[in-house]
Amino acid sequence: MMEIYSTAILLFLIMDPLGxxxxxxxxxxxxxxxxxAKILMREMLIALLILVIFLFLGDAMLRTLHLRQExxxxxxxxILFIIAIKMIFPPSRGGGIMGDTPDGEPFIVPLATxxxxxxxxxxxxxxxxxxxxxxxxxxxxxxxxxxxxxxxxLLCSGQFMRVLGNRGVFAIERLMGMILVMLSVQxxxxxxxxxxx
Numbered sequence: 001m002m003e004i005y006s007t008a009i010l011l012f013l014i015m016d017p018l019g020x021x022x023x024x025x026x027x028x029x030x031x032x033x034x035x036x037a038k039i040l041m042r043e044m045l046i047a048l049l050i051l052v053i054f055l056f057l058g059d060a061m062l063r064t065l066h067l068r069q070e071x072x073x074x075x076x077x078x079i080l081f082i083i084a085i086k087m088i089f090p091p092s093r094g095g096g097i098m099g100d101t102p103d104g105e106p107f108i109v110p111l112a113t114x115x116x117x118x119x120x121x122x123x124x125x126x127x128x129x130x131x132x133x134x135x136x137x138x139x140x141x142x143x144x145x146x147x148x149x150x151x152x153x154l155l156c157s158g159q160f161m162r163v164l165g166n167r168g169v170f171a172i173e174r175l176m177g178m179i180l181v182m183l184s185v186q187x188x189x190x191x192x193x194x195x196x197x
Contacts, residue, residue: 004141005145008142008149009146011125012146015116017153020115020116022173023176024157026087026169026172027111028106031105036157037158041155043111043112044112046113047111047113047147048117050117050122051121051122051143051147054117055136055143056129056136058122058126059126069123069126069194070191070195073119073123073191074188075119076119076187077119077188079110080110080180080183080187081180083110084180087180088177119187
């Protein structure tokens with residue numbers, strides 16, 4: 001019997017909204033303030049859609065495409081590594097992390113995926129679906145609780161941005177870039193280890 005709240009806590013911890021908040025602030029710093037909440041909610045809804053699709057169809061999708069979960073993990077690690085390098089060494093033109101995207105706005109990558117709907121949570125949802133067959137409604141409830149809490153926390157990132165100011169965001173961006181490099185390397189190594197093991 002699956003416990004909804006313990007599963008929700010697990011999913012919330014994997015989503016890691018507090019750890020992702022500095023990255024969200026950094027990615028959205030060039031976006032006009034009145035657009036940030038709309039973009040954030042759009043990205044969170046896209047992430048939720050990806051998570052629900054993987055909950056119900058993830059295992060079948062990977063089998064159909066002949067992909068292993070390790071491939072998802074390694075691909076996510078490479079994307080995060082590239083983002084981290086851009087955070088530490090931003091383009092000289094000042095285009096920001098998102099480069100030449102329209103109006104500097106993120107779309108799907110990196111906020112929706114791999115930051116929220118990342119390899120770890122996608123693999124966890126596939127695993128939970130296999131471990132608790134017939135309990136999809138409880139899994140969806142747990143996922144919605146974790147997602148809703150994460151969205152509420154990340155929507156407050158604008159307030160943190162105002163408190164920190166440009167210099168504070170600049171410093172956090174470099175620090176989080178270094179941490180993200182380490183996390184992406186660890187994710188890559190875990191994917192390789194799981195593949196070889």
